[in-house]
Amino acid sequence: MKFDLHTHHHRCGHAIGTIEDYVKQAIEYGLHYIGISDHSPYFYSEEDHLYPTISMAKSEFVSYINEVLHLKEKYQDKIHVLLGMESDFFPDHIDVYKDQYILHPFDYIIGSVHYVQDLNIFKKGRWDGLASQEQIKLKEEYYDLIQKSAKSGVFQILGHIDAMKGFYPAFSDIETDVIEKTLKIIGQEDIAIEINTSGKTKDCGGWYPADDILERALFHNVKVTFGSDSHKPERIGDEFEQVQKRLKEIGFTEWAYFVQKKRIMTSL
Template sequence: MKFDLHTHHERCGHADGQIRDYIEAAIQSGLDVIGISDHSPYFASDEDQPFPKITMAKSQFDDYVNEVLNLKKEYEGRIDVLLGVESDFFPQHADIYANVYKNYPFDYIIGSVHQSGGVSIFNKNRWKRLNREQQIEHKEEYYDLIQQSARSGMFQILGHIDAMKAYYPAFSDLPTPKVEETLKVIAENQLAIEINTSGKTKDVGGWYPSDSMLEMALHYGVDVTFGSDAHVPSRVSDEFELVRKRLLEIGFKHWVYFKQKQKQVVSL
């Protein structure tokens, strides 16, 4: 059983291709399940699309959902198409997002922290002129947000939980107990984390999260899933087999995906 739960398409403004292109790529890759999970609109904004190069417009959301549901029917019997969304997490706006999502038949929702301290986690400049103590404070603020997202009850999966290292690889070496504490919180709230292979497209290379975090996840009983975070169809299922092999080496016996928000356990 092969699956990929994290894919995007052109509505978000920074990915290429139509949803159909990602489904066709999944079939070519031999996947049994493909999840469509484009970036959520900024639902708390008064503007329809305040950041057109980051997320889709609020006015596009119904069309997005309906297109996925129609393609699910069209491809039935060839591949299982799942309706997902990658949701931003803003604690002050969580209720707004939750009230929107309850109106749609999502198979799963990925909760991802993309901003910390009001700055993108991918902003290289945030690390300049910070001493080590301040860098650790930035890291701990990020993991505080991930803990809040885990406790929110909005998500089945947490996305790329160490992606702040993308353009600052030294992030992984900043010591703090917050990382292990966060994995405990994720376990307590029975969420899955994704192994996200898009880190290879950033300065850090490799995957999110690090092997050390996956080892802690195994220790605390956190389920894992797979997401390429493809922004071009050619990256669908990218390094799936390598991830599967590495998880076996670490000691995992299974991974999961979600359908109608119910956990589906797949042997490695």
């Protein structure tokens, strides 16, 4: 079973191609399921399009859903098109987001922490000059938000759970036990995490999360899934087979995809 649950398109302002471009490319690559999961609007903002180069406008939300549902029907004989969304997690506004999602037939929602201390996790230079204790505090705040996202009851998948290393690879070396605590909570809440292959496009290289995190995830019975986080059609399914092989080596025997918010486990 070949699938990719994390893809974007032109609405977010930093990806290329239409949704249909991604569906057609997935068919060409032989995928069985293609999940469309563009960045959520900033629902808490009074502005329609708070950050045009980061996410879709609020006014685009329903048209996005309708387009995916149309393509789901149009290509039903060739591929399963899944309606998803990569949702920002803001604990103070989670009910606003939840109220929006519950109105529509999503197959899954990916919960991703993109902001810590009101700064984007990929902001270059945010680590400059921080002392060791400040680095530890920042890393622990990041994982505290991930823990809260796991407990929110809104998400089926947690996105790129060590992505803060994207432009600061030394993030992985900051010593704290917070990742272990986080994985334990994710396992208890029974939420899946994705293996996201877009880390290769950042300074850190590799995947999110790193192998050592995946090994501990297995220990805590955390379910896993796959997402390329593709921002161009050609990257759909990127390194799917390599991830599949590595998960087997670590000791996983199955992984998940989602239909109508029901988790379906399939053999690796």
